[in-house]
Amino acid sequence: MASGGVKRALIFLGPPGAGKGTQAMQVARVQGVPHLSTGDMFRDHVGRGSELGLRAKPIMERGELVPDEIVLGMVEERVARPDCANGFVLDGFPRTIPQAQGLDALLGRRGFGKALVLHIAVEYEKLLRRLTGRRTCATCGEIYNIYARAPKVEGKCDKDGGELTQRKDDREEVIRERIAAYDRQTKPLIEYYRAQSGLVDIDGAADADAVTREVLVTLARL
Numbered sequence: 001m002a003s004g005g006v007k008r009a010l011i012f013l014g015p016p017g018a019g020k021g022t023q024a025m026q027v028a029r030v031q032g033v034p035h036l037s038t039g040d041m042f043r044d045h046v047g048r049g050s051e052l053g054l055r056a057k058p059i060m061e062r063g064e065l066v067p068d069e070i071v072l073g074m075v076e077e078r079v080a081r082p083d084c085a086n087g088f089v090l091d092g093f094p095r096t097i098p099q100a101q102g103l104d105a106l107l108g109r110r111g112f113g114k115a116l117v118l119h120i121a122v123e124y125e126k127l128l129r130r131l132t133g134r135r136t137c138a139t140c141g142e143i144y145n146i147y148a149r150a151p152k153v154e155g156k157c158d159k160d161g162g163e164l165t166q167r168k169d170d171r172e173e174v175i176r177e178r179i180a181a182y183d184r185q186t187k188p189l190i191e192y193y194r195a196q197s198g199l200v201d202i203d204g205a206a207d208a209d210a211v212t213r214e215v216l217v218t219l220a221r222l
């Protein structure tokens with residue numbers, strides 16, 4: 001067990017394109033604690049037909065948002081399992097202030113200290129370039145970035161000459177909307193956790209490995 005991971009919830013916050021999913025997984029692996037995603041919890045509950053799963057399933061099938069009470073119930077059940085006793089990493093949760101308040105309450109009930117939030121900060125223009133510059137090979141699925149990792153021949157895969165395409169989700173207008181949605185909904189969480197003095201800013205501008213190193217150095221110091 002690495003230092004800093006004891007009996008704590010680690011939360012990663014950051015805009016789309018900041019790489020928080022990758023960081024959450026890496027840090028959980030190095031710290032030897034579970035990586036918890038609400039998507040996995042939904043699949044697990046629906047799969048085994050638990051009470052929460054049976055309630056969530058029709059809501060998800062209608063394409064609606066599952067109420068916080070159900071999500072928090074799944075999180076609470078998950079963190080009560082023995083593998084979370086020394087801490088865990090939450091990925092993609094909480095996303096709103098009410099979810100953060102619910103999480104605070106359940107962490108208290110389960111004997112965990114205050115959550116530690118790692119805020120992966122990346123400036124707006126850099127995010128846009130990361131996301132709008134992404135191109136995928138239609139043949140082998142290799143991912144390029146026209147700004148940061150351009151193919152040798154424009155529009156062609158280095159490996160097989162396959163055509164490089166942009167996903168619909170990566171078009172600039174879609175990206176701007178995703179970042180705006182993050183600003184509206186999730187950015188207030190940064191201030192919420194900062195006010196609790198449980199937030200650390202991490203510079204997410206560097207490549208993923210360098211960001212992981214910074215996160216681990218930060219955790220070791222706490």
Ligand SMILES: [Zn+2]
Pocket residue numbers: 137138139140141142157158159160161162
């Ligand atoms: Zn290819």
